[in-house]
Amino acid sequence: MVVGAIKTLIIGSSGMLGSDLCKVFPDAVKFTHKDLDITSREHVLKAIREISPDVVINAAAYTDVDGCEDNQELAYEVNGNGPGNIAEACSIAGAKLVHFSTDYIFDGSKKEYAESDTPNPINVYGRSKLLGERRIIECMGDYRIIRISWLFGTHGKNFVETMLRLSREMDTVKVVNDQFGKPTYTIDLAARVKEIIELEPGIYHITNDGVCSWYEFASSIIDNVLPCTSEEFSRKAKRPKYSVLANTKTEPMRHWKEALEAYLKERNI
Template structure:
């Protein structure tokens, strides 16, 4: 990967930090490049003429998307038309990260070929991004992933550790099921996906759990509850298990979590 000319958008976010380590020498962009500015995006990719563009930029506040619908669709959806079109003109491969929330949760698991049906604004905006990529270029890799945690951003693991120190008991929903994914593992898998044929790929750590089961592996003072007890602005899918049918699986999430906690100096 060091031999190719790569650009990473969203390089200073949780996933972006780990991607920067996997693609040494990549040109890194954070907030200094507004991906919703078509002219800026087009000029950036045209002038750099990269072999690979990796887009990890996104508006990921699921509940915030409900309040800021226009922003969500601009960042997660419309911007991808600009990025994909510019990549096509430059002859660059595009890797773009999407989400399990493009599905409605009415099934136990989803493969790459299943038809999306998002039930919240975040999922709908990310689906628009997927469609804009496919509409504007051919040489793309869309990576759907889920329940990200990593050392360089806010995430569920950090929330649980914080709440555990503040509360006697931490209540966590046990009726939403998915696959936790460590950003280090996802980033390290990305070069392999670049070498795969164009298309959509599901990449998560192996193993299925509820948020409560995930929390139980992080802290000891956790108790289960139902989603109905904690109403949120955005509806969440009950099951958002992404099945990987195209590549070798990542390690189990429990091993990834252990590495993360060791890195953070936390003991279970």
């Protein structure tokens, strides 16, 4: 099947990732949160039945990691039951589902995680996203769950923009140097989705190549940054020390430093 000929629905089209997915799939039907509340099973079933898409790409999520600790019910509804509603509707419509999960489903006790490793989330955000994965798998077989990490893109709040802002506002910026992962540019991720749609159903780890700490990432963005420990920089939600996703199923994407350079160029920085 030719990807360009299929009918695609993008849910969460106004978000950071969703905006870049819209560029890759310009002819897709696009839903923002105002168009579709994924926590309403009735509305999701009705919308997908009426559109009758071949592929549904779900980029809708509640991604405020610390906020999830305060709003647990919302986190489980949006990140857990919402994807389940979409999967049920896709199963009925005979549509493929592409859904985005997270590195935070792992506890950080290993240096890196393959797609087959057992999840063990240590915060509400991770647990809610893992619930979403399980709801999908319970409902259908024709899914592609893409686990992603440390996203940055031109259409939303992200670590790069936060560092640039803090660098202007403060003499020095402290960033943790004991949490490790893989920064990922939403443009590169969105482009890879076309390929994933045509691959076998299952779970995929898709990130830019290269591993770094948050401090190393920050050091590539701003000059006035100092390392600190997670204990020094207390957050409401516990973060995994290592959330490095090993991609064992597809060709690696470009290095995160190259992707960051492209992002900064896009932003005229």
